[in-house]
Structures are given as C-alpha cells and as structure tokens.
Amino acid sequence: MAMAAFRREGRRFLLSPISHKPSTVARSAILSEEFHPSGTRSISTQVVRNRMKSVRNIQKITKAMKMVAASKLRAVQVRTENSRGLWQPFTALLGDVPSVDVKKNVIVTITSDKGLCGGINSTSVKISKSLYKFTSGPEKETKYVVLGEKGKVQLVRDSKNSIEMTITELQKNPLNYTQVSVLADDILKNVEYDALRIIFNKFHSVVSFIPTVSTILSPEVVERESESGGKLGDLDSYEIEGSETKAEVLQNLAEFQFSCVLFNAALENACSELGARMSAMDSSSRNAGEMLDRLTLTYNRTRQASITTELIEIISGASALTG
Amino acid sequence: MYRQASRLLIRALGGGRPVGRAFSTDAPAVPVEDSTFVEAWKKVAPNLEPPKTPLSFMKPRPPTPSSIPSKLTVNFVLPYQSEISNKEVDMIIVPATTGQMGVLPGHVATIAELKPGVLSVHDGNEVTKYFVSSGFAFIHANSITDVVAVEAVPVDHIDPSLVQKGLADFTQKLSSAATDLEKAEAQIGVDVHSALNAALSG
Numbered sequence: 001m002a003m004a005a006f007r008r009e010g011r012r013f014l015l016s017p018i019s020h021k022p023s024t025v026a027r028s029a030i031l032s033e034e035f036h037p038s039g040t041r042s043i044s045t046q047v048v049r050n051r052m053k054s055v056r057n058i059q060k061i062t063k064a065m066k067m068v069a070a071s072k073l074r075a076v077q078v079r080t081e082n083s084r085g086l087w088q089p090f091t092a093l094l095g096d097v098p099s100v101d102v103k104k105n106v107i108v109t110i111t112s113d114k115g116l117c118g119g120i121n122s123t124s125v126k127i128s129k130s131l132y133k134f135t136s137g138p139e140k141e142t143k144y145v146v147l148g149e150k151g152k153v154q155l156v157r158d159s160k161n162s163i164e165m166t167i168t169e170l171q172k173n174p175l176n177y178t179q180v181s182v183l184a185d186d187i188l189k190n191v192e193y194d195a196l197r198i199i200f201n202k203f204h205s206v207v208s209f210i211p212t213v214s215t216i217l218s219p220e221v222v223e224r225e226s227e228s229g230g231k232l233g234d235l236d237s238y239e240i241e242g243s244e245t246k247a248e249v250l251q252n253l254a255e256f257q258f259s260c261v262l263f264n265a266a267l268e269n270a271c272s273e274l275g276a277r278m279s280a281m282d283s284s285s286r287n288a289g290e291m292l293d294r295l296t297l298t299y300n301r302t303r304q305a306s307i308t309t310e311l312i313e314i315i316s317g318a319s320a321l322t323g
Numbered sequence: 324m325y326r327q328a329s330r331l332l333i334r335a336l337g338g339g340r341p342v343g344r345a346f347s348t349d350a351p352a353v354p355v356e357d358s359t360f361v362e363a364w365k366k367v368a369p370n371l372e373p374p375k376t377p378l379s380f381m382k383p384r385p386p387t388p389s390s391i392p393s394k395l396t397v398n399f400v401l402p403y404q405s406e407i408s409n410k411e412v413d414m415i416i417v418p419a420t421t422g423q424m425g426v427l428p429g430h431v432a433t434i435a436e437l438k439p440g441v442l443s444v445h446d447g448n449e450v451t452k453y454f455v456s457s458g459f460a461f462i463h464a465n466s467i468t469d470v471v472a473v474e475a476v477p478v479d480h481i482d483p484s485l486v487q488k489g490l491a492d493f494t495q496k497l498s499s500a501a502t503d504l505e506k507a508e509a510q511i512g513v514d515v516h517s518a519l520n521a522a523l524s525g
Contacts, residue, residue: 079403085404086471088469089400092381212375238432241436253434253459263402
C-alpha cells in the first residue's frame with residue numbers, strides 16, 4: 001500500500017510537468033524528461049518509438065520507390081537500346097565536331113521533371129553552364145532550351161535571360177517519336193541556331209551514367225564546313241538524289257537529324273534518371289535501416305534504464321520502510 | 324602436365340585473348356575523341372570532366388576499299404528498333420523522291436531523301452519488302468548503306484481494305500479542305516495511301 005503510494009508519487013511527479021498546459025503537451029512530448037531521485041535525466045521511450053516508426057515508414061517508402069523505378073527501367077531500357085541505332089547513320093555521314101566555331105549556339109539541356117534521382121540533373125546543368133562559357137565570346141550568343149523541371153529551376157537562378165524555351169512534363173505519356181518530333185519542330189521554329197548542342201546523360205549501366213553532348217549543325221554551317229574541308233570535307237563527294245536543291249535536302253536532313261538525336265537523348269536520359277533513382281532510393285533505404293538499428297539499441301537501453309530506475313525506487317522504498 | 328595444359332590451351336586459342344566483358348553499349352576498345360574539343364574544354368572548365376560525344380560510342384566505319392566489294396552492308400533503322408543492322412546483301416531498292424533507286428555494291432556516295440514507298444532487300448534469292456513512310460538513305464563510298472525511316476512495316480502486314488478506306492477518306496478531305504494546312508495534310512494522306520496501294524499491287 002505504501003509502495004503503491006510511492007509509485008503513484010513517482011508517476012505524479014512525471015505527469016505534473018506534462019498536464020499543466022495543453023499547449024506545451026506537444027513540446028513536452030518531444031522533450032518529456034523524467035526526474036530521477038539521483039537527478040539524472042533520460043529521454044522517454046515514447047520519443048524513440050515515434051522516431052523508429054517514422055524511420056521504418058521512410059524505409060518502406062524508399063524501398064517501394066526503388067522497386068517502381070526498377071520495373072520502369074526495364075521497360076525503358078529495351079526501347080533505349082533499340083533506338084541506339086538511330087543516330088549512328090547521321091554521325092557516320094556528318095561526323096561529329098563539338099569544337100565547331102559558330103555564332104549562334106543553342107544548348108538543349110535534357111533533365112528530369114521529378115526529383116530524388118541523385119546527382120544527374122546537377123551534372124547536366126554544370127556541363128551546360130561550362131558549355132555556355134565554352135561557346136561564348138565576342139559576337140557570339142548562346143541560348144538555352146531546357147527540357148525538364150529540375151534543369152529549369154537550376155538554370156533560372158543565374159541565367160534567366162539566356163533561356164529561350166522551357167518544356168516540362170515531357171514524360172507524362174510514355175516517350176514516343178511523334179511527340180519528340182513535334183517538340184523538335186517547335187524548337188527549330190522558335191530558335192535561331194547555327195549549332196545545336198544536346199546535353200543528356202547516356203545510360204551506360206544501372207550504376208553509371210555518362211554526360212554526353214551531341215552537336216547538330218544547321219544546313220548553312222554544314223555547307224560552310226564541307227567547303228572548307230576538314231572533318232566534313234567529303235560531304236561534297238556525296239551526290240544528292242532528288243529533284244530538290246542541295247540546300248533543301250540539307251535542311252530536311254538537319255531537321256530529321258535533330259528529331260532523331262533528340263528522341264534517343266530523351267530516352268537515354270529517362271533511363272539514366274530511373275537508374276539514378278534506383279540507386280538513390282537503395283542507399284536511402286539502407287541508411288534508414290542503419291538508423292533503425294541504432295534507434296532500436298537506444299530504445300532498448302532507455303527501456304531497460306527506466307525499468308531499473310523503477311525497481312530502484314521500489315526497492316529503496318521497501319528498504320527504507322523495513323530497514 | 325595438367326598445369327601446362329591450360330597454358331597450352333590458351334596458346335592454341337590464339338595467343339591469350341584478354342578476357343573481358345563487353346560493355347552494354349558496345350563501345351569500341353579505343354575511345355575516339357575530338358582532341359580539340361577536350362583541349363578547349365580544359366581551358367574553360369579545368370575541374371570538370373569533358374562530356375563524351377557520340378563519336379566515342381560508335382564503332383568506326385571501315386575506309387573505302389580500293390576495289391568494289393561484292394556485297395552491300397545495310398543498316399535499316401527505325402526509332403523503335405534497328406530492323407537490319409550490318410547485314411550483307413546483294414542489292415536494295417529504295418523509294419527515293421525521284422523514284423525507285425537500286426543500290427548495288429560500289430554505288431557512288433549519295434544522300435537520298437525517301438518518299439513513302441516500298442524498300443526491298445535482295446539477298447540471293449530472297450526478297451524482303453518493307454513499306455517505309457519516309458526518311459533518308461545514305462550510301463557511303465565504302466558500300467555501307469544506312470536507311471533511316473520513321474515507320475516501316477513488312478508489306479504482308481498491310482490490310483488492303485483499310486488502305487482503300489483511308490484513300491477514300493483522304494481524297495474526300497482533300498476536296499473539302501479549306502486552309503492550306505488542311506490541304507497539305509490531306510495531300511500527304513492521299514500520297515501515302517496511294518503508295519500503299521501501289522505497294523500492295525506491285
């Protein structure tokens with residue numbers, strides 16, 4: 001009976017700091033402390049339990065996101081590898097001259113709309129900014145065309161005036177060639193260019209994504225380069241089959257090349273985004289697991305400590321009465 | 324004796340080839356990079372790795388041989404798949420804007436724009452026909468032909484009744500078209516369907 005009273009005393013001590021004002025209930029839930037006879041304090045088990053519950057939920061969510069990304073990746077990877085043959089004929093014909101010197105450059109940066117995909121968007125933006133510096137100079141102008149929300153957010157911060165167009169929600173419907181060719185048409189109509197540089201992350205494997213830049217030259221620049229010789233020198237040796245003039249054929253060729261390369265680039269970037277998201281979510285769930293282990297240890301320690309203090313109270317109370 | 328066996332076996336296989344796994348992208352062993360680009364990049368952004376260019380992901384094409392090769396190497400690619408890649412055939416006939424054009428090994432280097440029509444691949448006695456919507460054909464001097472098309476179907480997958488219906492539809496739209504854009508779209512529809520018709524019959 002006296003022990004029960006003592007126990008109630010201890011608990012009233014615990015309850016009193018909490019029950020005073022309802023507004024501080026929340027605060028004391030975070031920092032509810034027990035005042036032991038010895039004066040030491042410890043965090044109550046409720047706090048640790050809450051934290052464990054939230055970390056466990058986060059672990060489940062990130063694991064689920066990883067599975068979703070893995071299943072989507074399988075589908076997109078097949079289409080990406082099938083589309084890899086699409087840009088090769090153009091590179092075989094026209095070569096690849098990223099160091100070409102032109103007046104009007106347009107940098108097309110392909111990024112993702114959704115986040116939580118690791119560092120691929122930051123890499124693309126960093127390379128775009130360096131390419132901007134690379135192609136800038138007297139009498140030259142460089143503009144951005146941004147595909148994807150994440151890239152737009154990062155580039156708007158310091159290069160707002162150089163952004164010509166932004167396109168978001170590219171992946172609302174699964175990527176297909178018609179959509180990308182309409183987009184390419186749109187870009188070509190609205191932007192004056194001498195050289196287009198498409199920056200994207202090429203999907204090498206599930207854990208490795210290679211930033212790549214594809215250069216597409218406008219028909220006039222192609223003419224100029226082929227006349228001056230160099231990499232495109234043997235373009236002149238090609239006969240043009242068709243009733244149209246060489247300029248028209250080159251124009252059609254450039255437009256077709258742009259839409260093909262953009263299609264492949266968008267697919268590769270989508271693949272890289274899913275792969276990066278998979279690995280980011282994987283490391284996130286692993287971290288959550290480790291955190292959960294540490295919290296479980298803390299929880300057990302706290303629980304055992306509170307049981308021990310309760311026992312001490314009882315026993316010292318009992319010995320005070322008898323002894 | 325058994326210790327030497329593996330060594331002898333490797334020697335028999337041809338001097339011990341390096342055992343490595345090929346990359347999924349099938350990149351060539353030596354990356355071909357544009358050195359001027361890399362140099363200029365290093366000046367602008369010394370701490371950042373230069374981005375790769377498509378050249379480093381492509382197998383280099385063989386140079387023009389001195390004599391005319393016997394077979395033509397064909398690559399037929401679509402946005403969704405590579406129909407034919409690096410196949411050696413005798414001849415292909417492409418539907419260029421000026422009409423059906425036959426390509427034999429040793430053909431002069433040409434860039435041809437394609438109109439909707441039938442592409443036929445002749446390999447020995449077998450002929451495979453595809454109906455292509457449009458695209459480009461590049462014939463290189465080293466007897467490699469690349470055909471890039473937007474859509475292609477094997478001719479036996481085409482449904483004649485749908486073709487007739489489509490033709491009738493578009494002819495009607497053409498006559499009732501108001502704006503230039505509608506007229507152009509209807510004209511394209513008529514062209515494609517008449518080509519389909521011709522493909523089915525011829």
